[in-house]
Amino acid sequence: MFRRTHIFVAGLVLIGSPAMEAQAPTKPASPAAAPAPAPGIIRNWGISLRDGTSGRVQVRFSSSEAAPAKTEGGLMPAVWDVTGLRLETFRADESADFTIEAPACRVNVTTRDAASPGPFTAHRDGDGILMTGTGFNFDNGRQRLVVSNDVRIEIRASLVKTSPSPK
């Protein structure tokens, strides 16, 4: 039953709304009688987060599995432990920018941050930039990705080629 409730909540989250951040945790239907819901695994978890002012999609999290990292008594946990993360960032015109993938990761949907001590890859299809490393922290507020170990970035040589020399 509780598992179903979680799935329903995830379904709501998938729709993604600007007002989501402001939404207060909903109390369980019968808090006095029911025990705290056991954290359940949600398959094909995903969430699109929009800018509160413009309404444009800022970042999209999706994963093969997710489980609430902390049970705070609410139906909408803020922190999730996800498996098979795919994090997509979007530009101001909602075109895709970077895609970050990690086998395991902790996501905070309130702050829109993601972090993992494990390996990850990040790539941008437009210009072929590929980044790998171990341990990352994606800070959505500051629009930055911090990598703590073994960073490897590959860029196309054409991106740094100089203009032909004058004859």
Place this chain on the structure above:
Amino acid sequence: MIRHSILLRWILLTLLFAVPAQAQLQDRIQLTATNAVLEFQEGVYHLWDHVRVESSGVLTLTCDDLRAVLPQDKAAAATTGATVASGSGRLQSLVATGNVRIQFFQAGAGGTTNVVHASGEKAEYGAADEVLILTGNPRIETGSGTMVGTEALIYDLKSRSMRNRGPYRIELRSDVLRNSVLFNRGTNAPKSR
């Protein structure tokens, strides 16, 4: 006979896959380090601790700290109609600091490769003027000698010329002049009989 056929197929397959892989390798520039911060909106890549930049057959750079600005790609912006800063999609600037060591590989005569070693405390590259400015005990070593600057050595990537800011010293290797016509000219001294 069968062995020969298998061997031939293996060689052909190896060549088939090795050539594109090599071409792909030369098309890529690899940046490695212990730590990095990528700022998405500004396109700033900041790497530090054991930084190494490698462009196969072109250059190798090592330093303590590297900051590269590579704004949003122009191609993607064109398809989406987004407005991006001019010159975006390409490396705009690069600043390497702390024990900067650069090796340039240049094609020499007879298929040889000449290696130019450059070192200093700071190297700056700006895409607008396409020059590499080396400061902090700048030093450039080629096969024929060494150029030691006091203030800055400036390498123009467009014209492939070198200039300096402030006094400098050039040390030539003695063997460079050994076979030079400068020291092996005929004289008017009487020939010994």
